[in-house]
Each structure stands twice: as structure tokens, then as C-alpha cells.
Amino acid sequence: MDEKAIEKRVSELGKQITKDYQGKYPILVCVLKGSSVFFSDLIRRISIPIEIEFLKASSYGCEAQSSGEIELKGDLSMEVQGRHILLVEDIVDTGNTLKFLLNRFEGLGAKDVKVCSLLDKPHRREQLVVADYIGFQIPNEFVVGYGLDYAQKYRNLPYIGILKKEIYEK
Numbered sequence: 001m002d003e004k005a006i007e008k009r010v011s012e013l014g015k016q017i018t019k020d021y022q023g024k025y026p027i028l029v030c031v032l033k034g035s036s037v038f039f040s041d042l043i044r045r046i047s048i049p050i051e052i053e054f055l056k057a058s059s060y061g062c063e064a065q066s067s068g069e070i071e072l073k074g075d076l077s078m079e080v081q082g083r084h085i086l087l088v089e090d091i092v093d094t095g096n097t098l099k100f101l102l103n104r105f106e107g108l109g110a111k112d113v114k115v116c117s118l119l120d121k122p123h124r125r126e127q128l129v130v131a132d133y134i135g136f137q138i139p140n141e142f143v144v145g146y147g148l149d150y151a152q153k154y155r156n157l158p159y160i161g162i163l164k165k166e167i168y169e170k
Helices: 003-020 036-043 096-107
Strands: 027-032 051-058 071-073 084-092 112-120 133-137
Touching: 003 036, 003 112, 003 133, 027 036, 027 096, 036 084, 051 096, 084 096, 096 112
Parallel strands: 027 051, 027 084, 084 112, 112 133
Antiparallel strands: 051 071
């Protein structure tokens, strides 16, 4: 996806979130690190009062395949009980991280928890999870750019591209 397509879709998502959360004062939670670029662009396109929070959760480490083990580093700095939560993800593929986070926020007493994901890769799904807002549905390819990485590289690309297999299948 090129820069213009991403910019257009992020703007559309921001408008829809603004409409859906009117009068609700949600907490938008950025799932680090991959969502950071998307999150930054998205929140500037939401025109209602919001709060922001950050969580670092991962099941990839520096690998091309998910380990299935969710690593959560740090915790929230604000109370979420009774609040509307919008998790902002870079990509939903296996669904393991998302399922873990949904259960966590529900357990903390959030009023409701929804998901906005830049990318959706349903062919890799292991958990029954669905994002409420999706930027783009993609095929089962390893993608990088616009915050997404491989071994901490390529996050700064302004577009999303498919990483050649010879790079990560060594």
C-alpha cells in the first residue's frame, strides 16, 4: 500500500471513530511498537476528546513467526474500569495477542473494548477475534513499513510492502 492509500484510509477510520464515539470520551490504547506510526496519524484524525495510553505486547520478538506466547511489558497508567477502550493494533494475524488484550481489558472492568487495526490477515487466524475497524485486509504475506518491522528494521518506510522470503527465511 502506498502512502496516499494509507493516508486516505486512516482519515476514513478517524471520521468513523469520531462518529461512533461521540460523547463517550474513549481511551485509545496504542499496542507498541508496531502501531506507533498508525496510532499517531489516527489520533490526529479523530475530532472528539480522547485519552491515550500505551502498552507493549508482542508474540514475535525478532522472528518472522509468532511464538504464541504473549509478552506484556509495562502496564497502564490510568484506570479503565467503566471506560470505553479502543485498542489500536498494527496487524491482526493469529489473533493471539489481541485475544489476550481483549480478555485483559474485560477483566479490568472496561465498559466496552473495541479494536482498530491497520491490517487484517484472516488467513493466519488461530483465535476467534474480529477487529471493529480495519484499514486493509491483506493476504498471508510478511509485511513491513509504516511501523511494522522485521527484527526491528523497516519501521520507518512510509508505505507497506511485502518482505522477500529470502530476507527472513535464512
